Amino acid sequence: MPDPGEADHPGEADHPAETDPETALTCGGTARSHPALQDRRGTVGCGRRQVGGLDPAEPARAGSSDIWTGDVPLDQLLEGVTSALDDAASVTEACERAVEVFAAHTPAMIAVLLPVQDHLRCAAAAGSWHVYSTLPFDSGVAGRVYRTGRRAVLTDVSADADYVSLGPPVAVEICAPIPGPGGTTGGAFNVEWRTPVDIDLWLPVVEAVAARIGARISALGGPPTESDSEKLLRHALSFGTARDERQLLHRSLVAAREVSGLSTPAVLLPGRAGARALLDDRNPTALGDRLAALGPEVLSQFTVRARRHGSGYTLGDPSQFGAHGFEQLTSIGVRTMISVPVGPGRDADADPRSAGGVLLVVDERAIRPDPAIPNLLELLAAHAWTSLDRLETLRRLSEKASSDPLTGLRHYGPFGERLARATPGRTALLAIDIDRFKQLNDEYGHQAGDRALVDLARTLLATLRSGDELYRIGGDEFAAVIEVKRPEEARMIAERLAQAARRQGRTISVGVALQAAAESAADTLRRADQALYEAKRTGRDSVRVAASNRPTSGVA
Template sequence: MDHQRIVRDVTASLPAASTAIDACQRTVTALARHTPATISVLLQVQDRLRCVAATGAWQVFATVPPKTGIVGRVYASGETAVVPDVSADPDYLPVRPDVTAEICVPVRDPAGRPIGVLDLQWSAPVDLTPWSATAERLADRLGARIVALGGTPAESRSEKLLRHATALSAAPTERDLLSAVICAARDVSALSAAVLVLGGPDGGQLGAPPRAPGELEGRIRAELTEAGPAALGRIVGRVHRYGAGYTLGEAGHPPTEEYAPLARAGVRTLVAVPLGPPDGGGALLVADERLLRPDPTTVSLMELLAGQAWNSLDRLRTLDRLREQASSDPLTGLRHTGPFGKRIAAATPGRTALLAIDVDGFKTVNDTYGHQAGDRLLIGLARALEGALRSGDELYRIGGDEFVAVIEVNRPEEAVRIAERLTEAARRTGRTISIGVALPRPGESAELTLRRADQALYRVKRQGRDGVSLSPA
């Protein structure tokens, strides 16, 4: 094998390259004439190595995460990898089942910084020593040509969208998701501002702001906030009625009523796309102070982003509903025994009071008027008791007509006063309740505290119901 000739052939092909990717493709094509190896060039784009040129194989990786595989290791370390037996290298990423050996060399810029890798894989016996030196010489020439042509290729807008879509899918909360959507819209569209308007029963509301809003974004949010929910609802309605659009705010052409707040904020270019369904969805507004020509590609990318954003938002809301259903009573909406057990396990002795609550005569209501009447009674009573409690107090339904309130107090008398307030709230609904009060003792289990509260409750039952009893300290 004449390695000097290989270097000359590849080197001779590089001056004709017009782009960095063209230089990589010419390198692979020229090199492939001298070896049956599977050849690929991967360049760093954003936070990944992207394959920009390769010979045929059953699998060529489009992108490789940093430090993944032999190629990632070489790029991260800047050190050539000569692997005579790929089965013995734990980092090897299988491309062909018959590959036995691999050489991967860093592609560097003239300053010596890695910008990618040149990778060769063989399935037949090969002398790796001369190939290692040849590959390094070719990689150096390729790196110099790439830099001369302007450097590694920029991340395309579709690649940006794919990267952001992955981030949206991983967002842990609705606020994180909405912030990520705004950042993605600005990055992919190359416009300077983006806001989300979410529909609601009162019209509309602004989505959570990003962590670093720009000046135009701040003005837009201020104008939309001042315009109010009804105006936001009209914007959402317009976007869903007419579909995605690219609007230019040219001088002498007044804005539609819906977009007047945006014009006051200084918007001259607006891409507006529907988010989710017309009933309950919203709108993604991406804007700029510059007057820019219509760009159908930008609109299409924003529609794709809005679709991914809504799918992710709907998934988060569904998970929240499932968590709520798993921890709350489906009839009254109150939390039930699972959360109650955790709450009383964290009770502070002497400062936390348990109020065991029982509805007087509930069985009679069910037997006389039916279970639907009983359900209506429980729902109304639950709302009345919740309204009588203070902020921070918690009410649970732990059985058919059995409730428990967990409250923080400074002394037992305060717990009794709150319990009496609950009995008064129940009377206003036309029903009466019996309440037993107990404060946890030091070292006492939550179950025993609740048992003492139940015992106090049944003292009230025996004494005629509709009252409060405090368990001895």
């Protein structure tokens, strides 16, 4: 669109300008013809060396050495705009025709901007070789006009903080809100001149044209919405930026609802216990709750059928056609349905996460969907599944990056992050070291040492409670982070670990430290290490608690 910046200017007239009848040329219409354009003497003027009431003796403004002086038949302009709008069969055609007529009467850059989603879109433009297609609501003065519903006039564009210079120098700019239904703002009509013009003359003209455009848009059913392809692309792009599976699910369900026009989207996922319905918990519906309540068996039957036969949709009220095989769905109020398989459909019993599901969109209204809608939903479903694969791949890579490849335990990076979340008086740190591990490596080789590390890691993990965390933080060094209700509990868990290692034929030394109030994680780790060194120094195969610095068990 032409430069979208516009603003209220300090010299905006509150009344039409005086015009000398002896020097003025009538440019169409009397006060009776166009009340909005009348001056105090009953005619509309555009002088011999002026546009409108611009005094020829007035010096040209910056960048306007060539002042346009053509006569403007404003009655013909408004009549032409009205006729063009009446003949238009669509909103786009109406905007294009109105701009075409306006451009034929003045050498200006002209644009009609209408709201689509979260931005203004240029529906029609003239007077410039290059235009910008979209403008955010919070950008430029055109965005301000749309947001506030107030006209804006600029005689010095550089003085307006919202003005965005995108094209040739502009001397005068007028932007009027396009009225929408119910007193809302339905867009903006923007006109920019490279040379000075009479604002008192042109402001009511621009506002009158904006009003006519708004009336015709309302008569044609309102501003154009996104096309199906635009919706598809917008949602597909949002899938690619989803941070996790939960966000991807939400965006997929929102996309299915917007593209289909139906009220309740769901993803049916199979599993060992049957299928379950994943719903948009941010936009719940009663129909969605009833769908989920059908239970795994019924949802599984429908999922299997939909995946076996492919995408499908309904043709109207089920009472007129019968709904054989879908009675459970119609019994909960489903009157319209579109179903689309999702994913490759591998064996759900072998790996439920890898099995495909079904994208289901339903409604309590009896609507006959456009046959193209299932095709669009198929594309969305395919892209959503691809995005899910991407998230799964990123998750696996992240796990690999944060895990020890030998034992599978997380390493020092995640260990430090966990320590940062420690709770004083509740979080205990167990520093664990395999006794005489270097001797094992020297006598039997590194392969034997690796096997010992793997076996011990499994043993320690199996001994710890659910929720306890084990890390490998060095060659033969492990650390466990546990939550306890009392200090003695940490010592008891350390004892169990030592006993489990003995049953495996190994011995370990353990240092225990309970994080104290106001103690940093680094200091807690230091105290646990000191307790571990004490256990090693006094004979190994023992547990030392940092608080008492006294062995609690073990053989020196």
